[in-house]
Amino acid sequence: MTHPRLSxxxxxxxxCPSDSGGAEGTSSGPSSSTAADTADSTGGxxxxxxxxxxxxxxxxGSDLGGLxxxxxxxxxxGGTLACGATCTFDASACxxxxxxxxxxxxxxxxxxxLMGTYAGPNDAIELYNAGSVDADLAGWKLSDDPTxxxxxxxxxxxxxxxxxxxxxxxxxxxxxxxxxxxxxxxSDSMVETIVLADGGGAMIDAVTVDGYLARVSYCxxxxxxxxxxxxxxxxGAANEAALTACGNxxxxxxxxxxGSDLAGNTCTGLALGFTGGMLACAPTCKFDTSxxxxxxxxxxxxxxxTTDAIELFxxxxxxxxxxxxxxxxxxxxxxxxxTVDDAELVFASGTMLAPGGYLVVPLGLGPGQHPFGxxxxxxxxxxxxxxxxxxxxxxVTYGDGEAAMSYCRQPNGPGGAWTADCTPSMDAEx
Numbered sequence: 001m002t003h004p005r006l007s008x009x010x011x012x013x014x015x016c017p018s019d020s021g022g023a024e025g026t027s028s029g030p031s032s033s034t035a036a037d038t039a040d041s042t043g044g045x046x047x048x049x050x051x052x053x054x055x056x057x058x059x060x061g062s063d064l065g066g067l068x069x070x071x072x073x074x075x076x077x078g079g080t081l082a083c084g085a086t087c088t089f090d091a092s093a094c095x096x097x098x099x100x101x102x103x104x105x106x107x108x109x110x111x112x113x114l115m116g117t118y119a120g121p122n123d124a125i126e127l128y129n130a131g132s133v134d135a136d137l138a139g140w141k142l143s144d145d146p147t148x149x150x151x152x153x154x155x156x157x158x159x160x161x162x163x164x165x166x167x168x169x170x171x172x173x174x175x176x177x178x179x180x181x182x183x184x185x186x187s188d189s190m191v192e193t194i195v196l197a198d199g200g201g202a203m204i205d206a207v208t209v210d211g212y213l214a215r216v217s218y219c220x221x222x223x224x225x226x227x228x229x230x231x232x233x234x235x236g237a238a239n240e241a242a243l244t245a246c247g248n249x250x251x252x253x254x255x256x257x258x259g260s261d262l263a264g265n266t267c268t269g270l271a272l273g274f275t276g277g278m279l280a281c282a283p284t285c286k287f288d289t290s291x292x293x294x295x296x297x298x299x300x301x302x303x304x305x306t307t308d309a310i311e312l313f314x315x316x317x318x319x320x321x322x323x324x325x326x327x328x329x330x331x332x333x334x335x336x337x338x339t340v341d342d343a344e345l346v347f348a349s350g351t352m353l354a355p356g357g358y359l360v361v362p363l364g365l366g367p368g369q370h371p372f373g374x375x376x377x378x379x380x381x382x383x384x385x386x387x388x389x390x391x392x393x394x395x396v397t398y399g400d401g402e403a404a405m406s407y408c409r410q411p412n413g414p415g416g417a418w419t420a421d422c423t424p425s426m427d428a429e430x
Contacts, residue, residue: 023257048087056208059083069094075102084227090224101135105196107219110188110211118235122171123186125236129162130224136161139199142191144184153180169235187211212284246285257281269291273391290397299394302408305374308363311426314353314411322351325385332382343372358427
């Protein structure tokens, strides 16, 4: 028998590519704040909470997609299915057949395990058997690739069992240290899907997660049956929802914002040189200045992520001295420190740009070249003056694929609207 929920899971993971953006066996991802961070602070996607299932959401409000407990897993024999705050199913009110195992993805981290038996630098994924009988996991598969590519798939060895009420913690593979289990990393900044299938290839469970929200822990509460939430780390033990967490709409701890709460801050109030625009809060609970603006005549005018070229343009009437100015794709906020930014271009003394002139900055390590590269999935490039106070001269943020051909101002120069898929025109009018 084919269960509707398992079929839905298969469609979901097929539609959600899970490239973590980093090397296998690591938890790496783009280190800069990028436009590719698409999940909102709930972890359920940008539309979570609007009452209608969108994208990778399992549910939204009362919209359960017509599914019931028995559709989520054949181990359920009744009860009431609900939807959690992260737009993932809450099956805690479902009833489990007395003679069934219920193996679920239960907790994961995209960063280090901080303490306890599994402490170390590896990513971790925990399984839990919420059923009443032991489960034979021999031949089961765990991957961040819905096609279960061999190089990105962990196959449970013969003899692997998970007793009722027990946890199984797996760690990412560290080939150099010859430790760990699964041969893929959990991205700490991108949205990806982790999938679990049995030996016959039937989908057992899946979770789509914004890796940033999993930097400490992302888990089910209660274990095995609850909706996913940000958690405190409890690998190998009962899950606990985080008492404070980015995404709850309340500014806590080191957060500068949370959701719609900006603590009264504005673009101009940040004292970074912005003269207008709309300030927002990123899913990381740091300010998102993508829509903040300046009135500079010296602007970033065109970027190409394929060639990694960046074009500057002087739209003013006087020569501009670029000496000491910095071009970077690191996050630029009040905490930015040019002395620790190891991937920046500092323009050499005597670098001048005439009125109406263009300056193309290629990728490289030589004079007048930038070393950071442009991420095809989205990036933010900032031109700034570090002295006497940190001032943003201009910046641009583009999304996934938008700069593959060319991302440019239309019309050319200050005041032009950023446009995707321009005809490449480096060192010339857009």
